[in-house]
Amino acid sequence: MTATLRVHATGPLCLVEDLGRPGRSGIGVGRSGAADRGALRQANRALANPPEAAALEVTLGGLELEVVDGPVWVCVTGAPAPVSVDGRQVGPYSVTGVRTGSRLRLGMPPRGLRSYLAVRGGIDAPAVLGSRSRDVLAGIGPEPIAGGDVLAVGPVPGAFPVADLLLQPAFPDEVVLGLVRGPRDAWVEDVEALVRSRWTVTDRSNRVGMRLAGGIVRHRDVERQLPSEGTWRGAVQVPPSGEPVLFLADHPVTGGYPVVAVVRDGDVDRAAQVRPGQRLRFSWS
Amino acid sequence: MLAYGDRALLLELGDAGRVLAWTDALGRARLPGVGDLVPAAATLLVVIAEGADVAAVRSALEGFEEPDPSAQRPEDGDVLEVPVSYDGPDLAEVARLTGLTEAEIVEAHTSTTWRVAFGGFAPGFGYLVGGDARLVVPRRESARTSVPAGAVGLAGEFSGVYPRESPGGWQLIGTTSLPMWDPERDPPAVLLPGARVRFVVAGS
Numbered sequence: 001m002t003a004t005l006r007v008h009a010t011g012p013l014c015l016v017e018d019l020g021r022p023g024r025s026g027i028g029v030g031r032s033g034a035a036d037r038g039a040l041r042q043a044n045r046a047l048a049n050p051p052e053a054a055a056l057e058v059t060l061g062g063l064e065l066e067v068v069d070g071p072v073w074v075c076v077t078g079a080p081a082p083v084s085v086d087g088r089q090v091g092p093y094s095v096t097g098v099r100t101g102s103r104l105r106l107g108m109p110p111r112g113l114r115s116y117l118a119v120r121g122g123i124d125a126p127a128v129l130g131s132r133s134r135d136v137l138a139g140i141g142p143e144p145i146a147g148g149d150v151l152a153v154g155p156v157p158g159a160f161p162v163a164d165l166l167l168q169p170a171f172p173d174e175v176v177l178g179l180v181r182g183p184r185d186a187w188v189e190d191v192e193a194l195v196r197s198r199w200t201v202t203d204r205s206n207r208v209g210m211r212l213a214g215g216i217v218r219h220r221d222v223e224r225q226l227p228s229e230g231t232w233r234g235a236v237q238v239p240p241s242g243e244p245v246l247f248l249a250d251h252p253v254t255g256g257y258p259v260v261a262v263v264r265d266g267d268v269d270r271a272a273q274v275r276p277g278q279r280l281r282f283s284w285s
Numbered sequence: 286m287l288a289y290g291d292r293a294l295l296l297e298l299g300d301a302g303r304v305l306a307w308t309d310a311l312g313r314a315r316l317p318g319v320g321d322l323v324p325a326a327a328t329l330l331v332v333i334a335e336g337a338d339v340a341a342v343r344s345a346l347e348g349f350e351e352p353d354p355s356a357q358r359p360e361d362g363d364v365l366e367v368p369v370s371y372d373g374p375d376l377a378e379v380a381r382l383t384g385l386t387e388a389e390i391v392e393a394h395t396s397t398t399w400r401v402a403f404g405g406f407a408p409g410f411g412y413l414v415g416g417d418a419r420l421v422v423p424r425r426e427s428a429r430t431s432v433p434a435g436a437v438g439l440a441g442e443f444s445g446v447y448p449r450e451s452p453g454g455w456q457l458i459g460t461t462s463l464p465m466w467d468p469e470r471d472p473p474a475v476l477l478p479g480a481r482v483r484f485v486v487a488g489s
Contacts, residue, residue, distance in 0.1 A: 025323040026308070027474035028404035028411075128468055138408045139449075140468065183287035183295045225441075228405060228412070230323025230330030234290050254325045254405030262290030285291070 002121065003153040004068040007145055008103070011062020014145040015207075016123050017116075017249075018054040021131035025230065025253050032135035035114050035207055035249045035272035038169075039078035043118035046075045046095050046166050048159035053122030054132035056145065058115045061108040065117075065151075070100035072153055073120035073161065079112025079273060080168055093166040111171035112273040120161070124152040137208045137250040174198075175274050177267040178285030179236070184226065184258030188238055189218045191260050195282045199244075203276040207250040209237075210271065212280065216242035217260065228254040234263035234271070236282075248272050286346060289330060294343060296329045301402035301414045302354040304329050305479050310352035318342040324403040324478055326412070364398060365480060367446065368487035369437050373457035375425065379439060382422045382456075390458060391486065393417035399444060399482040404474070409448030409466030411476030416444055428454035435461045437484070444484075446476070461487070 007014075017040065020033025034040035034057055044053050056063070061081045076083045076092040083090050084105045090096045092115065098104055109115055125132045125142040134141040145151070185191040197215030204211040222240040231237065231254060235247045239257045246263060248271065263271060264285050274280055287295040298304050308324040311331070318337030323330035331346065333339050371391045380387050394416070401411035416439075424440045429452060432438075436447040438455030447453060448465035465475050476482065 022321055025321055026404050026478040027409060027472060027476075028406060029408045031321065129471070129473065140408060180288055180290045183289055227326035227328075228403070229295070229325045229328045232289065232293050232323070232330060232332060252405060253323060254403060259289070262288075262293070265290060265292040 002124070002155055003070050003072045003119075005072070005119070005151040005153065006066045006068050007064070007147055007149040007151065008066060009062060009064040009147050010145050011058060011060050013059040014063055015057045015134040015136075016054050016125045016142040016145070017057040017133045018131055019052050020133050020249065021129050024129055028253050029129060029138055029140065030135060030251060030253045031233065032131065032133040032138070032141065032250050034116065034133075036078050036116070036269040038269045039114070039116045040118070042166060043075045043077040043116045046077075046161060046163055047073055047118055047120040048157055048161045049118060049120060049122055050157065053118065053154070054125060055116050055118035055123060058106055058117055059113060061106045061115065063106040063117065065104045067098050067100050067102050067104070068150070070102070071097050073097050074104065075118050075166070076106065076115055077118070077166065078114050078116045079109035079171070081109040081115040082107040093168045095161050095164050113275045114272060119153050121154040121156040124154040135250050136206060137252060171273060174279040174281060175270055176281045176283055177271055178264035179261045179282040180264065180285060181261055185260045187219060187224070187226065187258035188260050189220055191217065193217045194236065194244065194261055195284060199280045199282075201274050201276050201278050201280055205276055207248050209245040209247045209251060210274065212244045212246060217244055218242050226256055226258050228256045229259065231255045231259060232262070234265060234268040235259040236261045236263065246271055286343065292339065293330055293332045294339070294346065296331060296346065297327065298329060299327050301326060301400075305400070305402060306352040306354040308478060311349070314349070316342070316345050316349070318345070325405070326402065363481070365475065365482050367461050367463050367482055367484050369394075369459040369461050369484050370487045371459040373437065373459045375456040376458050379422055379456050379458055383419055385419060390420070393420050394444070394458065395484045395486060399484070401476045401478050401480045401482065402443075403478055404476075407448055407451055409474040409476065410445055411474070411478070411480070413444045413476075413482055414442060416442065420444070422456050424454040425456060428452055432457065433460070435463070435465075437461055448474075
């Protein structure tokens with residue numbers, strides 16, 4: 001028999017995410033998936049889950065779950081939210097067994113934005129187009145988790161976890177992201193403004209993208225229209241206002257504003273952990 | 286071919302016909318290292334598969350033979366008929382912008398076979414090309430906060446059908462009752478890239 005979890009409380013946002021849905025751009029459905037893919041992979045690896053197993057992406061903590069049929073093995077990665085079982089601290093970045101009837105809580109992470117709670121066997125929500133990811137822009141995939149929800153856990157894999165404690169990445173106050181120039185850098189007067197400015201992530205940021213404040217990247221000709229182009233995670237798009245947007249997991253599939261630079265793929269996970277109000281810089285890579 | 290970060294390449298192809306031909310040909314060729322393909326109006330974004338070498342994909346793309354845009358594919362046979370009630374709130378504005386009468390707009394919109402060039406904006410939304418050149422109109426100056434599902438619009442050289450209720454800035458000329466998106470179906474979208482579409486006057 002597989003386990004189930006009952007949700008008693010969620011924080012600001014709790015979503016089911018896996019590695020996303022590839023190959024659907026032609027019908028207007030983007031990749032989506034965990035905003036911090038590395039953190040999801042780390043948690044699944046720790047539990048000997050397959051890499052594509054779905055987990056909960058918990059924004060700024062506040063999640064409380066009860067194990068209905070257990071036991072389950074869990075691991076929290078990403079933003080290092082304090083994790084407790086029946087009031088006992090078990091930490092993030094560890095593999096922990098939780099018995100039937102026990103309550104698991106994720107508190108507010110001191111740093112970072114998105115924590116990943118993986119369960120051995122994966123969260124067994126219905127897949128849409130081959131993925132269990134919630135895409136907040138497209139509005140497809142499992143509905144956001146709410147209090148009272150009951151979550152099924154998938155069958156446990158044949159392999160067994162080998163590590164109890166995981167390495168926690170750094171979450172510095174000022175994040176520096178590597179940037180590749182173009183493809184449409186010639187559409188703005190001075191693309192160097194991206195690396196010269198110290199940016200602040202505004203509160204108009206979500207899984208679609210992060211709106212940055214702290215500088216203006218002016219268009220050479222605000223009247224000129226770019227035919228829609230494909231966009232991808234990490235793209236830095238500049239609307240005519242000159243305020244850049246850094247696209248994350250649920251970015252639009254195509255967009256009509258120029259993408260003047262793209263964050264190195266390996267740095268996009270770190271971008272997804274920057275909180276509104278926090279500082280961010282770019283450097284050419 | 287332009288770099289798009291360190292894990293994707295942007296092919297500049299110039300027009301929707303070449304984009305469709307390249308998207309189709311690359312989708313079939315299954316070149317090693319090619320992951321997602323994101324077709325758009327004049328470009329094709331090629332995302333490198335995880336773990337694959339960008340330089341190898343770049344040289345494979347450089348050596349790839351130009352596909353024939355006029356090549357007919359087996360699935361090209363069917364033309365999807367989309368019945369439209371031409372009762373959109375922007376018909377008068379489109380008439381003013383184009384100098385056509387409302388009847389001439391309907392005639393122009395129904396007289397050509399459109400083709401789905403690419404997707405985006407929302408699941409199931411297809412950017413249709415191949416329309417009468419007289420129907421090229423700018424977007425509305427201010428977008429509507431709510432456009433109903435099934436609304437048929439014009440913007441630039443494109444026509445499209447809103448698959449669900451959403452904000453939108455296209456000039457609305459009519460409404461269809463044909464559902465554009467059904468998540469229970471695979472594929473869930475009616476308008477797949479390359480598909481051919483004919484608008485017809487509903488009830489006629």
